[in-house]
Amino acid sequence: MDLPLPVLLSTGHLYAVTGAALVGLGLYAFITLRHPLRQLLAVNVVGAGIFLILGGLGRGPDATDPFPQALVITGIVVAVALTAFGAAMIVRQAQTRAAAKPAADDNENPAP
């Protein structure tokens, strides 16, 4: 039961192009979003895109290349460590800001 679907791209290329699109998406978001937590998300999307490019290009017709896999695993773990550091900095910045002006805190910030 083989659906007559046109195979435009090889599997590797399809995922690699998706990775390229993710990199562009993440970059655009990083430039235009103002809030640091959202920019942290954008950086993660750029990273995921780059990993997908590496992984996609390593997917030959018969086997999957172990080298990009190893690089991507290392990249994912380092990315989560730096995301944790980024998130801790963002929270810490918000705390110092909140501590700096406790009086004007309630009415100035819009209720969520």
Added chain:
Amino acid sequence: MADWFTLVAIFLLLTVAAALVRCWRGPGPVERIMAAQLAGTGVIGVAVVLGAARGDAAFLDAALIGTLLAAIAVTAFVRGTAKPGAKE
């Protein structure tokens, strides 16, 4: 037969998409986290089915890790915004 499993994998992806529609529309935050969890269950289903389609038992390890960590996001979310040590 493997094609049938891949077809099921595609349908499971579509149910994940349906869950994400609720995540988009969901009025309250609880719906959103439920949608994320439903996406997780869907992904676990797809991992099991894809493993069967490709005859690779290692996919089940991915599904197993998915189930173990499925509850972690929800547990973090339900804590709410209690300040450290402050009562709810």
Added chain:
Amino acid sequence: MSWIDLAVLALLGAGLAFYAAGSLGFLRFPDTASRLHALTKADNLGLGLVALAAAIYGGSLAVAAKIALVWLFAVIAAGTTSQLLARRARLDEARLDDADSAPDGGLR
């Protein structure tokens, strides 16, 4: 199409039906509790049926045992999360009704 293939296909169909029902219910039901109901029960039954189909098709006992483990933990995780989410939803509703509740702690 041997008998086993038919059984696998039937299980796949049933599993898919429950998945679809669960997701559709999650999409269409009016309030949080009923959505939680749809999400937790239907989806996990769908996963169980699909997993059973994969186990039968997989053939070896080790694969079937691991699939059973996957389903067991999925059910436990679903049970826990539905309890926690239901409690969270109730707390949020209680906080909405309180006249004097401080807005900052709310999760709206």
Added chain:
Amino acid sequence: MTFAFDLILCLMILGTAAIALFVRDALAAIAFFIAFGNLMGLAWLGLDAVNVALAEIAIGAGVTGVLLILARARLLALGDAATSTGSPLLLRLGALAACAGFVVLLAAAVLSIPPESGLDRVVAPLMPGLGIENRVTGVLLAFRAYDTLLESFVLLGALVAVWSLAPAGAWPGRPADPGMADAPMRRVAGTFGQLLLPVALVMAAYLVWAGSDLPGGAFQAGTVLAGGLLVAGMGGTIGLPSSDQPLLRAALVLGPVVFLAIGLAGVAAGGLLVYPAGLAKALIVTIEYTLFLSIGVTLALLVAGPPMPGASDPDPEGKG
């Protein structure tokens, strides 16, 4: 047929990423980002890269999700709802044009390179020398062991950086109590944590042991362990240790130091990180087990965040 699956999956990945970035509400963004992490795990399964799928699902859907949810909750408690506010139109248009052009160039470059698993043929003949069959673990811990060694120190460095963010006077206390204030929730999460932690330990040990021949490895196992520790912490089953506890610090540095020691000992066998002929598998498994413990504890503490003054500190001397 598999092309249809890959195509739909890629479209969903792009869709969830776009929504995760541009939806107004912060929690919706994080929920979509968790779905994005799950779908990325499937993408790696689609590429038959199971080792990476294990890491992506454990980290993308697990650890990063918790990290962002806790960060958002803390920001909300400070009155910052982290909603994404737009930026001037001119900036948006300029950025859109630049990024679109960049994507076209990047895609063209990527399409000009035929996907090839060339290095697989280079690695394959060397594997019998190591005594393990998982080529990714072979690359990670033998052929490119240097990167993995540095990475384990990067993780340690990230934790030191996070700890350095502790407010004045909070050092060397405990991170903010991840437990739940609401009693019924704490009971449910507590019992779940009591069940999940041992299972996560067994699963992680299995992943490390299987990692030499089947997909798995220290990083995936460490992430599963971190997930188990976090759920147990949030359920109140275990308390987070104070940052100056000697046992904790030993666990943190155990992995990197053992890795470095074995690497330096390799100098006798011919060069940094060279494993003597017969011992390769034994050394690799030793490194993996110590590394997995350190990664698990480090990731859990990275998510828990810097020590906070408000956190209850039953034994102020930090004897623990």
